[in-house]
Amino acid sequence: MPAAPAADPLVDALVQASFATMAVLTKAAADADLSLTQLRVLAILRDRRLRMTALADYLGLEKSTMSGLVDRAEKRGLLARAPNPDDGRAVDVLITVAGAEVADRGAAEVARALAPLTGALPPADRRRLTDLLVRMIGTPLA
Amino acid sequence: MPAAPAADPLVDALVQASFATMAVLTKAAADADLSLTQLRVLAILRDRRLRMTALADYLGLEKSTMSGLVDRAEKRGLLARAPNPDDGRAVDVLITVAGAEVADRGAAEVARALAPLTGALPPADRRRLTDLLVRMIGTPLA
DNA sequence: TATTGTTATACTCTATAACTATA
DNA sequence: TATAGTTATAGAGTATAACAATA
Numbered sequence: 235m236p237a238a239p240a241a242d243p244l245v246d247a248l249v250q251a252s253f254a255t256m257a258v259l260t261k262a263a264a265d266a267d268l269s270l271t272q273l274r275v276l277a278i279l280r281d282r283r284l285r286m287t288a289l290a291d292y293l294g295l296e297k298s299t300m301s302g303l304v305d306r307a308e309k310r311g312l313l314a315r316a317p318n319p320d321d322g323r324a325v326d327v328l329i330t331v332a333g334a335e336v337a338d339r340g341a342a343e344v345a346r347a348l349a350p351l352t353g354a355l356p357p358a359d360r361r362r363l364t365d366l367l368v369r370m371i372g373t374p375l376a
Numbered sequence: 377m378p379a380a381p382a383a384d385p386l387v388d389a390l391v392q393a394s395f396a397t398m399a400v401l402t403k404a405a406a407d408a409d410l411s412l413t414q415l416r417v418l419a420i421l422r423d424r425r426l427r428m429t430a431l432a433d434y435l436g437l438e439k440s441t442m443s444g445l446v447d448r449a450e451k452r453g454l455l456a457r458a459p460n461p462d463d464g465r466a467v468d469v470l471i472t473v474a475g476a477e478v479a480d481r482g483a484a485e486v487a488r489a490l491a492p493l494t495g496a497l498p499p500a501d502r503r504r505l506t507d508l509l510v511r512m513i514g515t516p517l518a
Numbered sequence: 519t520a521t522t523g524t525t526a527t528a529c530t531c532t533a534t535a536a537c538t539a540t541a
Numbered sequence: 542t543a544t545a546g547t548t549a550t551a552g553a554g555t556a557t558a559a560c561a562a563t564a
Contacts, residue, residue, distance in 0.1 A: 244494045244502050245487050247509035248397055253416075254513055255394040257436060269553065274395075286523060294399055299555055301524055306553075323522040323563045345387050352386045354512055360386050363512070366505040367389035370496050371396055411530065411555095428546060441532050443547055448530075465540045465545040 254351065262343040266336055271295075272307060276337035279329040285318055286325050312336060396493065404485040408478055413437075414449060418479035421471040427460055428467050454478055 256270070263273040271293070278284070278292060290300040304327055307313040312333035318324035329337065355363060398412070405415035413435070420426070420434060432442040446469055449455040454475035460466035471479065497505060 241483075242487050242494065244506045244509075245490050247506045247513065248393070248490065248494065249401065249486070251390070251509045251513050252394040252397040252401075255390055256398060259391065259394075271554070287521085295554090296556055297523060298525080298557080302554070305524095318522095321522080321564075325523065341383070344391070345384050348387050348390065351512055352384065352390065354514075355508065359508055359511075362504065363508040364386045364389045366497065366501055366508065367386075367393045369501070370493055370505070371389065371393050372496075413531070429544085437531090438533055439546060440534080440548080444531075447547095460545095463541080463545080467546065 255348070258347045258351070259344060262340060262347050265343060266340050268336070268340070271303060272312075273337075273340045275303060275307065276312060276329060276333055277341065279313065279327060280334060280337045280341075283316075283326050283328050285321075286327060289327055307333070397490065400489045400493070401486060404482055404489050407485060408482050410478070410482070413445060414454075415479070415482045417445060417449065418454060418471060418475055419483065421455065421469060422476060422479045425458075425468050425470050427463075428469060431469055449475070 259273070260270045263270045266273065268276070274293065275289065278289070284292070286300050286304070287297055289304075290297045293300075295303075304313055304315065308315060311330055314328050314330055316326045316328055318326050352360065401415070402412045405412045408415065410418070416435065417431070420431070426434070428442050428446070429439055431446075432439045435442070437445075446455055446457065450457060453472055456470050456472055458468045458470055460468050494502065
């Protein structure tokens with residue numbers, strides 16, 4: 235009998251695939267001199283304008299953490315703060331033109347770096363995997 | 377035409393699923409008062425004894441980073457250092473009984489917390505997804 | 519009073535560079 | 542000389558707590 239709890243093969247595969255994917259994403263971010271979180275923020279703001287709190291909730295971070303992240307990205311000219319027109323307390327965060335360019339290059343690099351992984355499967359299997367992942371993600375976490 | 381590069385549906389699904397999985401793993405680690413990296417180290421050493429360098433390579437970290445990680449885990453009684461019998465320069469890292477217990481509880485918590493995600497699919501789809509992920513991961517990265 | 523965001527503080531994670539000890 | 546590991550240092554990411562401004 236194994237000392238460790240019996241493993242669920244799907245859990246194992248999902249965790250391993252996630253670590254492999256995160257390694258690729260982290261590397262792609264580092265190539266752009268960004269942390270994974272920074273690249274993620276840029277990707278999220280690529281086509282949205284969000285308040286600090288909404289962004290923090292989206293990422294599962296504390297608002298004080300968001301302040302630091304936005305501070306650093308703002309200093310680099312990738313993001314900008316703007317007052318929220320409807321709530322005097324709120325601060326909107328926007329991506330700059332330079333930030334959008336970095337986000338686009340990052341997304342392209344992610345797709346390129348992930349290709350050896352995703353491209354390993356024949357087209358029919360790629361479609362099946364995509365469908366299964368989408369259906370799995372679609373289920374909200376408890 | 378979209379301003380952002382055209383997205384690959386599989387890349388998108390994989391990235392989203394990975395972030396969702398990482399969020400669960402990070403939360404499970406935090407519940408045990410560990411960082412994700414610490415929990416991962418414990419999981420790796422659950423049934424192995426590795427030298428510092430091997431561990432660092434495995435995790436994709438610098439050796440100095442490993443020193444810090446092992447220092448903190450050792451201080452908490454979760455890991456221990458031992459001289460390598462074959463190489464006077466090398467240091468082996470071992471998991472302690474307390475560390476193994478924490479690792480087991482963490483693994484169980486990960487499986488439990490991931491259940492809403494993995495359990496969303498019927499058994500046949502779970503098997504298909506597992507198979508596809510395993511085949512995808514099996515391909516070494518470029 | 520409650521919410522939004524910032525600031526102060528502390529700790530972990532991470533890397534680079536310089537160092538010691540062994541091979 | 543080359544490799545294994547530690548230490549010093551620095552910066553980013555993260556959280557908690559206290560605070561100011563607005564609702």
